[in-house]
Amino acid sequence: MSFKILHKEKNTKARTGLLYTARGIVQTPVFMPVGTQATVKALAPRVLEEMGVKMILGNAYHLYLRPGTKIIQQAGGLHKFMNWHAPILTDSGGYQVFSLAILRKVTEQGVRFQSHIDGSAHFIGPKECLKIQDELGSDIRMVLDECVGYPSGYENAKIAVHRTIEWAKISKEVKMRNNGLIFAIVQGSTYKDLRKNCAQKLVDMDFNGYAIGGVSVGESPQLVYDIIDYTMPFLPEEKARYVMGMGTPQDIIESIGFGADMFDCIIPTRYGRTGTAFTSIGKINLKNARYTDDFTPIDHECDCYVCKNYTRAYLRHLFYANEMLGPQFLSVHNVHFYTKLMENIRLAIEQDRFIDFKKEFLTNYHNAE
Amino acid sequence: MSFKILHKEKNTKARTGLLYTARGIVQTPVFMPVGTQATVKALAPRVLEEMGVKMILGNAYHLYLRPGTKIIQQAGGLHKFMNWHAPILTDSGGYQVFSLAILRKVTEQGVRFQSHIDGSAHFIGPKECLKIQDELGSDIRMVLDECVGYPSGYENAKIAVHRTIEWAKISKEVKMRNNGLIFAIVQGSTYKDLRKNCAQKLVDMDFNGYAIGGVSVGESPQLVYDIIDYTMPFLPEEKARYVMGMGTPQDIIESIGFGADMFDCIIPTRYGRTGTAFTSIGKINLKNARYTDDFTPIDHECDCYVCKNYTRAYLRHLFYANEMLGPQFLSVHNVHFYTKLMENIRLAIEQDRFIDFKKEFLTNYHNAE
Numbered sequence: 001m002s003f004k005i006l007h008k009e010k011n012t013k014a015r016t017g018l019l020y021t022a023r024g025i026v027q028t029p030v031f032m033p034v035g036t037q038a039t040v041k042a043l044a045p046r047v048l049e050e051m052g053v054k055m056i057l058g059n060a061y062h063l064y065l066r067p068g069t070k071i072i073q074q075a076g077g078l079h080k081f082m083n084w085h086a087p088i089l090t091d092s093g094g095y096q097v098f099s100l101a102i103l104r105k106v107t108e109q110g111v112r113f114q115s116h117i118d119g120s121a122h123f124i125g126p127k128e129c130l131k132i133q134d135e136l137g138s139d140i141r142m143v144l145d146e147c148v149g150y151p152s153g154y155e156n157a158k159i160a161v162h163r164t165i166e167w168a169k170i171s172k173e174v175k176m177r178n179n180g181l182i183f184a185i186v187q188g189s190t191y192k193d194l195r196k197n198c199a200q201k202l203v204d205m206d207f208n209g210y211a212i213g214g215v216s217v218g219e220s221p222q223l224v225y226d227i228i229d230y231t232m233p234f235l236p237e238e239k240a241r242y243v244m245g246m247g248t249p250q251d252i253i254e255s256i257g258f259g260a261d262m263f264d265c266i267i268p269t270r271y272g273r274t275g276t277a278f279t280s281i282g283k284i285n286l287k288n289a290r291y292t293d294d295f296t297p298i299d300h301e302c303d304c305y306v307c308k309n310y311t312r313a314y315l316r317h318l319f320y321a322n323e324m325l326g327p328q329f330l331s332v333h334n335v336h337f338y339t340k341l342m343e344n345i346r347l348a349i350e351q352d353r354f355i356d357f358k359k360e361f362l363t364n365y366h367n368a369e
Numbered sequence: 370m371s372f373k374i375l376h377k378e379k380n381t382k383a384r385t386g387l388l389y390t391a392r393g394i395v396q397t398p399v400f401m402p403v404g405t406q407a408t409v410k411a412l413a414p415r416v417l418e419e420m421g422v423k424m425i426l427g428n429a430y431h432l433y434l435r436p437g438t439k440i441i442q443q444a445g446g447l448h449k450f451m452n453w454h455a456p457i458l459t460d461s462g463g464y465q466v467f468s469l470a471i472l473r474k475v476t477e478q479g480v481r482f483q484s485h486i487d488g489s490a491h492f493i494g495p496k497e498c499l500k501i502q503d504e505l506g507s508d509i510r511m512v513l514d515e516c517v518g519y520p521s522g523y524e525n526a527k528i529a530v531h532r533t534i535e536w537a538k539i540s541k542e543v544k545m546r547n548n549g550l551i552f553a554i555v556q557g558s559t560y561k562d563l564r565k566n567c568a569q570k571l572v573d574m575d576f577n578g579y580a581i582g583g584v585s586v587g588e589s590p591q592l593v594y595d596i597i598d599y600t601m602p603f604l605p606e607e608k609a610r611y612v613m614g615m616g617t618p619q620d621i622i623e624s625i626g627f628g629a630d631m632f633d634c635i636i637p638t639r640y641g642r643t644g645t646a647f648t649s650i651g652k653i654n655l656k657n658a659r660y661t662d663d664f665t666p667i668d669h670e671c672d673c674y675v676c677k678n679y680t681r682a683y684l685r686h687l688f689y690a691n692e693m694l695g696p697q698f699l700s701v702h703n704v705h706f707y708t709k710l711m712e713n714i715r716l717a718i719e720q721d722r723f724i725d726f727k728k729e730f731l732t733n734y735h736n737a738e
Contacts, residue, residue: 037690038683044694046674067661067686075664075682083678292436295444305415309452313444314407317436321406324693325413 002181002208003028003240003261010352013232013259014345019209019240021087021139022179023079024054028240028261029345031252031338032057032089033269037066038082041269042324042331045084051304051336052343054086057264060132060142061093061100064124065115069135077137077178089264090138092129092185094145095213095245106146108166126167127174134176142211143171145185150218157189161198168202181208183242189214190223192230199234209240212260216246224251229258249278249341249365253358256345268334273327275319278337282366284312286330291316304336371550371577372397372609372630379721382601382628383714388578388609390456390508391548392448393423397609397630398714400621400707401426401458402638406435407451410638411693411700414453420673420705421712423455426633429501429511430462430469434484434491438504446506446547458633459507461498461554463514464582464614475515477535495536496543503545511580512540514554519587526558530567537571550577552611558583559592561599568603578609581629585615593620598627618647618710618734622727625714637703642696644688647706651735655699660685673705 006016019026033040033048036059040048048056058078063069075081078088097104101113110125124132126144133141144167146160164187171182184202188194202210212231215224228243235241242262243255252263268278275287279299284291286298297307298315306315306329318326348357375385388395402409402417405428409417417425427447432438444450447457466473470482479494493501498513513536515529533556540551553571557563571579581600584593597612604610611631612624621632637647644656648668653660655667666676667684675684675698687695717726 037686037692039687039692039694042693042697044697066690067682071662071682071686074662075680081680081683081686083683293440293443311444311450313436313440314450314452317406317440317450318408321435323406323408324411324696325408327693328411328413328697 003238005238007350009349009354012257012354014256014349014354015259015261016346016349017240017261019261021055021181023085023087023139026054026087027346029252029256029342029349030055030262031342032262032264033335033338034059034264034266035082035084035088036062036266038063038072038078040331040335041273042328043269043335045082047332048084048335049086051332052339053335056084056086056088058088058090058136058138059093059096060090060129060136061096063090063136064093064132065117065122069132073135079137087139088136089140089262090133090136090142091244092142092144093124093132094129094142094185095147097124098147098149106163108163110144110167126170130171130174130176130182134178134180137178138180140181140183140209143168143182143184143207145187145213147187147214147217148189150189152189154191154194157187157191157194161188161194164198165201168205168207172205183207183209183211183240185211185213185244186231186235187214188231190219190227195227195231196234199231203234203236207239209242210235211242211244211262213244215243216251221251225254225258228255228260232258232260249338250362252341253345253361256349257354257358268338269331272330272332272334275326275330277315277330278334281364286312286315286326287319288316298333299337302333302337302340304333306330306333306336372607374607376719378718378723381626381723383625383718383723384628384630385715385718386609386630388630390424390550392454392456392508395423395456396715398621398625398711398718399424399631400711401631401633402704402707403428403633403635404451404453404457405431405635407432407441407447409704411642411697412638412704414451416701417453417704418455420701421708422704425453425455425457427457427459427505427507428462428465429459429498429505430465432459432505433462433493433501434486438501442504448506456508457505458509458631459502459505459511460613460633461511461513462493462501463498463511463554464516466493467516467518475532477532479513479536495539499540499543499545499551503547503549506547507549509550509552509578512537512551512553512576514556514582516556516583516586517558519558521558523560523563526556526560526563530557530563533567534570537574537576541574552576552578552580552609554580554582554613555600555604556583557600559588559596564596564600565603568600572603572605576608578611579604580611580613580631582613584612585620590620590623594623594627597624597629601627601629618707619731621710622714622730625718626723626727637707638700641700641703644695644699646684646699647703650733655681655684655695656688657685667702668706671702671706671709673702675699675702675705
């Protein structure tokens with residue numbers, strides 16, 4: 001067993017649970033900060049630990065290309081290489097192959113592509129994909145999927161779903177050396193019949209968990225929510241359900257209401273690097289001149305290291321003066337904001353007040369700036 | 370009393386001492402990491418504390434221009450603004466006015482210049498200089514000096530010395546609101562008579578401490594050492610003696626042998642940001658391909674957080690992948706290296722084995738790469 005439901009919220013499909021991995025048990029719903037290149041940008045592992053981050057995501061595509069799986073294997077695996085000892089989920093690289101790689105050619109066997117870094121030629125099929133993740137030694141591995149953009153024609157999306165299913169079949173046969181769970185990814189773009197078909201076929205194969213992929217690639221939030229809401233019931237209740245690459249606090253809250261358990265997103269760190277902070281009343285951009293003499297913390301309700309010790313005026317100065325401590329501190333605050341949000345959500349679910357929590361959060365939270 | 374000699378080394382002019390400031394007593398010889406813009410680049414104050422950094426330097430010129438002394442005063446002073454509660458020494462800004470500012474005009478009264486940031490017009494005289502530092506609330510303030518470049522003609526250097534002396538006289542009359550020591554700066558370029566004259570005149574005025582400025586601005590190391598060696602005896606033994614803007618580990622060791630107590634330099638953090646690490650056997654550049662699969666720490670003899678947890682291969686990967694954690698980690702290591710070096714030097718002085726220490730250090734330490 002890799003997942004256990006702790007509590008089903010009375011009024012919604014939200015639930016709390018425990019995810020069992022080789023490197024520890026993680027409470028869900030969980031948000032995973034993104035550590036693309038064997039580092040969560042600007043944040044030392046011990047800073048992540050201090051904030052209560054229990055699990056991070058690594059990008060198979062990026063790590064495969066740089067520094068390469070051989071180096072990471074020699075280092076004793078990704079955990080040892082980057083000094084992060086809690087669970088790591090690695091994505092399949094499917095999304096990156098389709099968004100970053102150049103001259104890619106997709107066949108039934110997999111994807112031929114050229115590296116976006118140096119143009120070198122590579123082939124990754126479903127076997128290679130899992131082998132890379134096995135070599136990285138991640139705790140949860142994702143099956144290779146074909147991710148189409150938005151908008152996508154029906155036929156194009158159908159072919160991608162077909163390949164995703166075929167690749168999943170092949171993935172079931174791959175022998176692994178390291179202990180890790182395997183999750184499959186539901187594709188199907190905005191087409192309900194394709195999503196349903198993809199989900200059902202993958203569920204028949206009995207993976208350790210399931211992800212909804214190919215969302216938040218350009219659709220409106222409402223359309224994203226519709227896809228997630230529609231697809232979720234085709235995924236087994238007793239398995240962990242992961243919405244990939246999402247999202248804003250609103251996105252996460254909505255998806256949890258549909259029954260999602262796991263999330264990853266670059267938003268807290270990327271926004272942090274460019275001066276945007278999440279607060280209980282919405283996003284603020286600390287580069288704004290209005291914060292020049294604002295000697296209050298980013299968020300009065302936040303108990304992160306940065307809010308306890310620094311003012312908006314100081315952070316504004318750091319960004320204005322182009323100092324690295326600005327991105328560093330704002331990444332700390334934002335990841336802490338997400339971690340705390342998940343903690344509050346889990347508590348609200350346990351106490352059957354998820355709807356009230358959501359209402360209250362969204363009433364206070366504006367994207368005014 | 371602002372300085373007390375603890376031990377005079379038997380065989381050299383090196384000594385250990387205690388520097389008494391409003392915010393604590395600092396052991397000397399001491400190295401101050403540079404926090405130009407109210408941050409030691411890439412390093413959070415708590416990380417500096419953890420490494421045993423007891424005192425940092427702030428740049429009056431930079432802080433005056435950005436964010437401006439008004440903002441820092443409103444924040445409750447520089448210490449509160451940047452959340453650093455140990456002593457801070459602020460430089461006079463003299464060096465920056467002469468190296469960064471544009472369209473500067475020096476008169477008996479002070480310097481008119483335009484900001485290198487936005488071209489705005491400013492005037493700083495000796496009174497304004499100390500007032501800025503008083504407003505910042507630093508624990509040690511430097512008197513405005515005129516710093517000439519290298520090489521400098523004799524007449525030019527003589528005029529600068531004259532102004533430096535005149536400005537020091539005016540500085541003695543400035544009333545301060547916050548408690549802080551005042552140090553004067555000896556100029557005189559490479560000219561012994563000018564250095565001697567400048568030192569003697571300043572010493573007659575009885576400042577809390579004395580600095581040797583205008584060194585390491587382009588001269589050969591040997592010439593720098595000659596100036597320091599020559600000038601030092603004109604500074605009173607019972608006062609702290611500070612060599613400004615230096616230097617490499619070799620520079621620091623040499624200067625301590627001449628009787629210097631205090632140092633500041635951007636080298637450990639700047640080198641750290643560009644991939645160069647200090648080790649007991651010399652500098653290494655971690656961007657070098659040879660470290661791709663080197664799974665040893667930066668320095669086996671180092672007990673910093675980075676050396677205890679990360680390999681050269683990982684750091685090389687961070688720099689190669691352009692990840693902010695690379696500069697951050699290497700700044701940690703390099704500042705730790707300097708802090709540890711000073712600790713070892715103080716111990717060697719106490720035990721009257723400074724010459725042996727120096728010999729051993731320099732035998733191991735090569736700039737091979």
